[in-house]
Amino acid sequence: MAAYWLMKTEPTTFGIDHLRERGIEPWDGVRNYQARNMIRDQMQPGDGALIYHSNCTVPAIVGLARIRSAAYPDPTAFDPDSRYYDPASTPERPRWYVVDVAYERHLPRPLPLAELRTYPELEGMALLRRGNRLSITPISPNHWEFLLELAGAV
């Protein structure tokens, strides 16, 4: 049974258009233990993902992607030249993980955060909870269906 996820990214750094150009890309740089645990322990190839743009003019869910690999150690943690370098993570004892994420499509209509807050159907969605800062959150099947219909993507 496939699961669903929401993955935040900053469009100025790596947005949905970058993902479309790359086709498939390791989702690197996650440096939060809760998010790491979801990547490492729960994500499966075939899972669906909503791509969310944060820290921008109109924060919004903008596209659909697919998890395409099991978790493996984040190579940027081993690279002293990377901004995500973490000397505490070694190939022998990796601390951080990635999955490969494949572009599927832009939503026909982006779903702005401000609009999402208006739907009682989305109550309980992690993105909408106060003070939420997790870069990866699970999406319930009901919310997934609702969001896709809302965006005209069904």
Place this chain on the structure above:
DNA sequence: GCCAACGTTGGC
């Protein structure tokens, strides 16, 4: 740029 919320660090 402001600031609330949250995570991490480190002294004790």
Place this chain on the structure above:
DNA sequence: GCCAACGTTGGC
């Protein structure tokens, strides 16, 4: 193990 200080996230 507590908790204050600090850093980061991210909406507004």
